Amino acid sequence: MDRLDVDVAIAGGGLCGLALAVGLQERGIDAHVFEKAPALRTDSATAISMALNGMRAVEGLKPGLSKEMYDLGLESDVKHIVRIEGKPQITIPVDHKKGEFFMIGWRFSQELLASKLEASRIHCNHRFMSYKPTEDGRGVDAEYLVATEGGHETRVVRAKVLIGADGLWSNMRKQMIGDTPRYLNFVNWNAMIYNPGGKVFKYAEGEVHMLHSADSNIVGYISDLGHGYVLWLLRILDEDGSLAADFLDRSSGKKDAAVCKERALRHLNIPGWEDLRGAIEATDPELIYERRSMDRAPLDKWSDCNGHAVLVGDAAHGMYSALGMGARTAFEDAHQLTLFLEEAFQAQDPSTAISEAVSRFEEVRVERIKRIHTYATELTDRPQFMPNWTLNLTQKERVVRLNEFLLWTCQYPENPSYDPQSKNWGRILPHSDECQALEQ
Numbered sequence: 001m002d003r004l005d006v007d008v009a010i011a012g013g014g015l016c017g018l019a020l021a022v023g024l025q026e027r028g029i030d031a032h033v034f035e036k037a038p039a040l041r042t043d044s045a046t047a048i049s050m051a052l053n054g055m056r057a058v059e060g061l062k063p064g065l066s067k068e069m070y071d072l073g074l075e076s077d078v079k080h081i082v083r084i085e086g087k088p089q090i091t092i093p094v095d096h097k098k099g100e101f102f103m104i105g106w107r108f109s110q111e112l113l114a115s116k117l118e119a120s121r122i123h124c125n126h127r128f129m130s131y132k133p134t135e136d137g138r139g140v141d142a143e144y145l146v147a148t149e150g151g152h153e154t155r156v157v158r159a160k161v162l163i164g165a166d167g168l169w170s171n172m173r174k175q176m177i178g179d180t181p182r183y184l185n186f187v188n189w190n191a192m193i194y195n196p197g198g199k200v201f202k203y204a205e206g207e208v209h210m211l212h213s214a215d216s217n218i219v220g221y222i223s224d225l226g227h228g229y230v231l232w233l234l235r236i237l238d239e240d241g242s243l244a245a246d247f248l249d250r251s252s253g254k255k256d257a258a259v260c261k262e263r264a265l266r267h268l269n270i271p272g273w274e275d276l277r278g279a280i281e282a283t284d285p286e287l288i289y290e291r292r293s294m295d296r297a298p299l300d301k302w303s304d305c306n307g308h309a310v311l312v313g314d315a316a317h318g319m320y321s322a323l324g325m326g327a328r329t330a331f332e333d334a335h336q337l338t339l340f341l342e343e344a345f346q347a348q349d350p351s352t353a354i355s356e357a358v359s360r361f362e363e364v365r366v367e368r369i370k371r372i373h374t375y376a377t378e379l380t381d382r383p384q385f386m387p388n389w390t391l392n393l394t395q396k397e398r399v400v401r402l403n404e405f406l407l408w409t410c411q412y413p414e415n416p417s418y419d420p421q422s423k424n425w426g427r428i429l430p431h432s433d434e435c436q437a438l439e440q
Contacts, residue, residue: 002155006032009142009159011128011172013040016313016330017165018113023061023338029345034126040114044106045192045289047231051101053412054328057335073104074226078208105192105225128171131162133305138351140308161354162309170315176304184380186293187243189234189264191283196228201282203230216381220276232279236267244292257285295319298373307358317369319376337361367417
């Protein structure tokens, strides 16, 4: 059985895995990415939003990288638009200071990160199967199924630390934790279209329009991503699960592209939403992705094998996308773990230092992510996913909570677990057991 020895093995070649590999390579650490697909995925028909926390994390991985990413995106004006039949449109602008927010196509950020890595550090056609500690307990043996011209063969990768960045449906988490993703009762359709000058469909240049129905059961986005690209997204509430029951991944070959497009348009006969409907109608069905909105339960511990195996990104904390925090927190993970591992690999006994480094990484990340994840889930606006005390908050209280949340998260890397100046995001959360004990 073939064996490859490396310092760091990263399962998964998405944004988090590549970002982590870039940061480690920059520090002279022998980090390798193992991706199950025949080539690194270059399109998800979606985009990521970057605020100060994500920018600082990316810049901390490799100087100048944040600027390169910024140049590939667009600093947009974000507007929440509520359109209710028979009533005037309500437009709520979202304020951002210059240089503190931009949108970028997922594809372009993925390609940028991949371009920073030596080709020999990326191994495609490697499907993660399992892991176990080495006999001396100073590392991990990860087993991969490798696609070859003649079929498949097994390969063992021995690493001082194995990092699971293999996404929402993580095989590494499946072995470590044994749980599965949770359906959040929404189905999404989205596409990223090359649409210079609005030749394919009309849109507001330099703006992100976030559309909301009166009951918030339907949400839409039309976002200028710059460089001629536009993203649209439609999200439909699936309270009874009927949409999910009819959901079939197109990769299975059981649903063609035209059916995905028809399913999206079927739910969009809303007065005032003609711009989004027009965008969908004008889109080639082959460019449309249909997905269920899923998340992962937050964990108290992300590691195994005495710290020599650890989860990051969506594998550790896949979350509801309304906040746009998925990529940003993944970049934070990559940044923080890079810094801790850099110190560990410089130690006299790296194996012991790695265990300590991963433990410190969890101390910094777990509490922060729990708060962010819980709040993201709260924004589904579905009672079954929300803390009971949030159900009766006024609109003004919700806005204050959101603004304080954004102020706190953008302080990164300072105040990782809480904002000492915030009522809603301080050391003690409102309505928590600790808060109620103090009130008594």
